[in-house]
Amino acid sequence: MDSNAVESAPPPESIDVALGARGYRVVVGAGLFGLPTPFGDIGLGRRAAIITDENIAPLYLATVEAALAAAGAETTSMILPPGEASKSFAGLERILGWLLDAGMERGDSVVALGGGVVGDVAGLAASLMKRGCRLIQIPTTLLAQVDSSVGGKTAIDMPQGKNLVGAFYQPGLVLADTAMLDSLPPREMRAGYAEVVKYGLIDKPEFFAWLEENGASLLAGNPQARRYAVSACVRAKAAIVAEDEREQGRRALLNLGHTFAHALEAAAGYGGELLHGEAVAIGMTLAFELSARLGRCPAADVARVRDHLRSAGLPVRPADSGISFKLDILLAHMQQDKKAKAGRLTFILAKGIGKSFISDDVDMDDVRMVLEAGLE
Ligand code: ADP
Numbered sequence: 001m002d003s004n005a006v007e008s009a010p011p012p013e014s015i016d017v018a019l020g021a022r023g024y025r026v027v028v029g030a031g032l033f034g035l036p037t038p039f040g041d042i043g044l045g046r047r048a049a050i051i052t053d054e055n056i057a058p059l060y061l062a063t064v065e066a067a068l069a070a071a072g073a074e075t076t077s078m079i080l081p082p083g084e085a086s087k088s089f090a091g092l093e094r095i096l097g098w099l100l101d102a103g104m105e106r107g108d109s110v111v112a113l114g115g116g117v118v119g120d121v122a123g124l125a126a127s128l129m130k131r132g133c134r135l136i137q138i139p140t141t142l143l144a145q146v147d148s149s150v151g152g153k154t155a156i157d158m159p160q161g162k163n164l165v166g167a168f169y170q171p172g173l174v175l176a177d178t179a180m181l182d183s184l185p186p187r188e189m190r191a192g193y194a195e196v197v198k199y200g201l202i203d204k205p206e207f208f209a210w211l212e213e214n215g216a217s218l219l220a221g222n223p224q225a226r227r228y229a230v231s232a233c234v235r236a237k238a239a240i241v242a243e244d245e246r247e248q249g250r251r252a253l254l255n256l257g258h259t260f261a262h263a264l265e266a267a268a269g270y271g272g273e274l275l276h277g278e279a280v281a282i283g284m285t286l287a288f289e290l291s292a293r294l295g296r297c298p299a300a301d302v303a304r305v306r307d308h309l310r311s312a313g314l315p316v317r318p319a320d321s322g323i324s325f326k327l328d329i330l331l332a333h334m335q336q337d338k339k340a341k342a343g344r345l346t347f348i349l350a351k352g353i354g355k356s357f358i359s360d361d362v363d364m365d366d367v368r369m370v371l372e373a374g375l376e
Pocket residue numbers: 053054055056059082083084114115116117118140141142143144180181182183184185188276
């Protein structure tokens with residue numbers, strides 16, 4: 001393990017997302033809400049409206065309310081049912097109505113306390129509320145801490161597909177309290193871990209090697225390993241977002257495995273049978289297999305990716321999920337992917353671990369072959 005990571009209870013780390021006037025800090029540490037000023041000097045406004053879900057509220061709502069109150073804000077909270085269904089147009093409307101009824105002003109704060117679902121819908125509500133009020137993200141899942149709470153993507157789902165309506169709206173602060181992961185169900189932890197592995201595969205081979213050594217301990221709840229990995233991922237994400245906020249170039253690398261993953265999720269039907277991170281684990285493996293098939297990636301690297309994800313308890317082939325996918329349905333979903341430009345699919349491929357690149361000239365026949373091999 002890295003020598004920086006073994007000290008007990010190190011002070012929180014503050015990572016800047018360098019976006020000029022829209023820049024903000026991501027604070028990573030264990031027990032952030034036990035600190036005297038977790039919100040620093042951002043200025044919360046008079047009111048703080050917390051949006052959370054039924055699983056998270058009994059665990060962390062009182063702590064966060066108390067910290068906001070200690071910082072001088074009047075708090076009010078809304079508790080959503082857990083799950084993807086809260087990311088709907090109707091759900092968004094309810095949140096906006098509630099914020100208006102609560103008398104929220106533009107200078108006030110919306111606090112998203114939860115996983116990706118809460119962060120996405122509360123973030124979009126904050127972007128719309130009086131044309132944009134302050135947003136504070138308090139991510140409570142591994143996936144949200146390492147990925148969705150940083151970078152300003154917000155969205156709701158539509159009958160036509162997931163995340164199709166949304167905005168880029170950067171938060172004013174992200175507080176990632178790694179101690180909140182103690183209560184996360186193991187399956188959610190593993191799913192978030194797929195996104196952790198993603199950063200190693202994109203451009204951090206040494207981080208991937210660290211995960212090969214320490215991933216099991218991270219998943220078992222080792223606080224130092226967890227904290228080290230969350231910080232490393234946030235630093236990686238912050239750098240990519242600062243370079244390409246609106247995904248016109250390099251930020252697309254964060255979609256490694258996601259073209260496959262979105263098709264698998266759509267075909268599985270978002271009913272909880274296949275979690276996003278599980279789909280990403282399969283998708284990243286397929287992206288490496290596709291890269292090898294195209295002669296771009298050594299087979300040994302594909303095997304390392306597959307072995308590591310599998311050792312983390314993640315599925316690596318569509319068939320591993322126990323769902324029987326139909327090839328044509330998966331291919332049709334891939335063609336509809338919102339990142340498809342003028343009918344061509346953009347894939348993130350890799351020349352090896354930590355050597356990903358964007359490609360927009362992948363032949364659908366190769367995609368078909370790789371998918372087909374994973375279906376039996
Ligand atoms: P994601 O961040 O993967 O998009 P969700 O927002 O759907 O995930 O959260 C996944 C599930 O985990 C939800 O049922 C949510 O209520 C629950 N959850 C989120 N954070 C925690 C936590 N820290 N402890 C326990 N359960 C949690």
